[in-house]
Amino acid sequence: MLSLHEVEQQLNFWGWPANGSWELYLGNTHLTFNPKTLIMTWITMFLVILFGIAATRGMSLRKPKGAQNILEMIYEFIRGLVNDNMDPKKGAALMSIVVTYFIFILFSNLIGLVPTLSSPTADYNTTMGLALCTFVIIYIFGIRYKGLGYFKHYIQPFIPFLPIVIIEDFAKPITLTFRLYGNIYGGEVLIAVLLGLLGGWAHVFGGFIASVVWLAFSIFVGFIQAFIFTMLSIAYVGQAVADHH
Template sequence: MLSMEQVEEKLNFWNFPQQPWHLGQIGNFPIDLNPRTIVMTWVAMLLVIIFAVAATRNMDMRRPGKLQVAFESMYDFVRGLVNDNMDPVKGLSLLSIVLTYFIFILFSNLLGLVPTLNSPTADYNTTFALSLFTFVLIQFFGLKYKGLGYFKHFVKPVFVFLPINLVEELSKPVTLAFRLYGNIYAGEVLIAVLLGLFPLVGDIFGGFIASVIWLGFSIFVGGIQAFIFTMLSIAYVGQVVADEH
């Protein structure tokens, strides 16, 4: 049986540095740069661009291609989520953002299933960046449609609830980030555990067998987590732009 360190060394087919690069420190918080996550993030972004361009380059309403059908299905699915949670007119400006969310997170989640590659979303730095962007969207749309009156909800029902409401607001990006990171990271850890129990399969193209064994469930989890992150982002924005009655 192999240790986690030995398994990670076997899986490091591209010879990425095992330890992140330490750039400095702010107070008690280190500033680290993980080259593997950066490379995998750029790979995921490149795949999203290729997919979007290929799916929309020669669109045909009479005989749509498979990629066009897949892209349109994602678009209709996300548009339905937006329209169910907020006014369609208000949601129109949000639609392209959350559609990109869904496709990027889905591709990132599934990237770790490719032998020798890793999911960028298995790194909390990536998930926190995404969740902080959602937090910015919440504040932006709140101010856009309600002006300074948006901040009234922090002191409702009475002013003494201000600390509680602030904690609730700040907890949104934290829970979003850890939910996505935890589920994707757990899947990659489980693959590493399988490789540790059966060391020989780790030598076959970066753990190809273990990846295939876990493939079906990981695809399901990757899709569900992309949906949950996108859905919660839409719901949070929908709450702040909703008309008060």
Template structure:
């Protein structure tokens, strides 16, 4: 068994191998700086590139799945896409009025596919999951938050804001805390699970000494890889499901 120092050094080595192109010669994450007027913006190129790669993969999957549609005998990618669509549509219809739910199905299906591809992308050596960065998960959660208000105001008008004062007016601070905690918990739940999975995979690679170089810590890595795939799918489902629930609550009449 390796000592703690040896494990940490091997994790650092494998981290450099897997994410070399995202770090400078000192091991610090590369940042792009952009100044607009008096405002300086910073971008993480690795996250941006991985996000664009994910979007390209999602578009390719959609094109392949819908290129030769067969309504009688769906197969291959079309079958997978239909299963995703039907499953999420059933969830929407179970939680919302069918007419109201029809307007969000396209959004939540896209959420699920994008997050699923993002989660699984980090399991490929040298690549990383966009959802392993809190900027991505917060962007997704804020999109859900914006949709809550958009559909809430669309279907209930100014009456949507009455729930902040229920059951009593002095509950306003508690209701506000609950409201603004939704995007925070959505973002950190997804980020924590995906980032933790990538760190754990690197730790496992560091635990197996010389066998890592021959077999890559084969057994433990494969087991954790399978578990990471499961977690990636579950987290995509949970984020999508909670988005549906939050929008459903915002549009419900009671």
């Protein structure tokens, strides 16, 4: 039986830095980058672009097929969620954002199932970036449709509730961050634990054996977490633009 650290070393097919980061100094500024997360994010972005091209090239209204069918199903499903949470006219401006959310997060979650690769969403920096985007979008939409009146919810119905409302607002990106990160990272750790139980077979095919054992459940979790993040983002924006916040 191998330890988690030993399994990670055996699976380091691409030779990621032992300390897990690149160090960059710009004058007195020290920057740290996680090369694995960066490269996996770029790969995911490339795959999303390919999917978008495949789904929109040669689109047909009469006989949609292949990737176009998948994209239309995703779009219609998410549009239903948006329309259930806010006025369709207000939600129209949000559609492109949340559809992109769902596709990117789904691809990010599932790419970690490919042997030797990992999910960008298994790094809390990625999930925090997505959560902060949602946090900013909430205020953009709130101010867009309510003006400065959006901030009335901080003092109504009672000013003494102000600390609670502030905590509630700042808790949104935190919960979004760690819910997605925890589930995806936990799945990858469990795969490593399964590989550790295999002992000397851990590195075979880049961990393919454990990936297959855990494949079905991981796909389910990947879809569910992409849905939850997208759904909560829609709900939060819906609250911001509602007539009664």
